[in-house]
Amino acid sequence: MQGGDLIIDDLVIRGLGPVRLTVPAGTCVGVSGPSGIGKSSLLRAVADMEPHDGRVCLGATDRDALCASEWRRMVGLLPSESAWWADGVAQHFLTPEAVCPEALGLREEVLTWPVKRLSSGERQRLSLLRLLDRRPRALLLDEPTANLDGESTRRVESLILDYAQTHRAPVIWVGHSVDQLNRVAQRVVSFDADGVLREAGGEVCR
Numbered sequence: 761m762q763g764g765d766l767i768i769d770d771l772v773i774r775g776l777g778p779v780r781l782t783v784p785a786g787t788c789v790g791v792s793g794p795s796g797i798g799k800s801s802l803l804r805a806v807a808d809m810e811p812h813d814g815r816v817c818l819g820a821t822d823r824d825a826l827c828a829s830e831w832r833r834m835v836g837l838l839p840s841e842s843a844w845w846a847d848g849v850a851q852h853f854l855t856p857e858a859v860c861p862e863a864l865g866l867r868e869e870v871l872t873w874p875v876k877r878l879s880s881g882e883r884q885r886l887s888l889l890r891l892l893d894r895r896p897r898a899l900l901l902d903e904p905t906a907n908l909d910g911e912s913t914r915r916v917e918s919l920i921l922d923y924a925q926t927h928r929a930p931v932i933w934v935g936h937s938v939d940q941l942n943r944v945a946q947r948v949v950s951f952d953a954d955g956v957l958r959e960a961g962g963e964v965c966r
């Protein structure tokens with residue numbers, strides 16, 4: 761499966777949109793906007809987890825050419841609240857031996873812990889490591905540092921940007937901190953109160 765630019769064309773989700781956005785390979789677009797406007801819905805629609813109209817491509821691959829499970833392996837969604845389906849942390853990783861929890865300020869032995877012992881910040885960082893362990897070709901990140909302190913936030917930002925550059929992955933980063941989005945993203949766009957996606961200068965995204 762190939763990666764490349766992420767192209768969102770005329771995406772409409774329950775009246776939100778049409779959204780047009782291109783995220784070049786290896787770059788990050790920050791998306792902000794009022795609570796409840798539809799930022800998470802946009803990410804879920806791109807991941808084909810929410811009903812919508814419109815077209816999404818990753819490089820030369822049109823999402824409609826793949827079955828949902830293939831597409832979701834290519835396009836890695838980090839939801840704001842992670843789901844855990846087994847008792848132990850390590851069971852959620854494909855290659856637990858290759859994972860480096862210390863990079864995110866986590867204890868080395870965290871993979872031996874039961875999920876129920878994890879704090880919300882530990883869950884958030886482990887859900888990111890779990891996602892990257894599957895080597896997605898694009899990243900859809902829903903407030904990936906919402907539960908973290910400053911030091912952990914910087915570590916997460918750095919890991920994500922390293923991954924994007926190394927793997928030439930396009931990244932959509934949804935967040936509420938415009939300072940953070942300006943730090944991590946080459947381009948920051950925002951939904952207005954009417955659900956129209958606009959550039960920082962106010963023009964409608966095309």
Ligand SMILES: Nc1ncnc2c1ncn2[C@@H]1O[C@H](COP(=O)(O)OP(=O)(O)OP(=O)(O)O)[C@@H](O)[C@H]1O
Nearest residue numbers: 774793794795796797798799800801802810840936
């Ligand atoms: N499955 C669904 N069916 C109908 N409406 C939904 C569904 N999921 C979400 N919504 C509604 O869509 C709107 C957008 O929700 P969404 O979670 O995308 O907002 P958001 O911009 O990410 O908000 P926040 O910043 O608070 O996380 C909300 O009004 C929500 O209630």
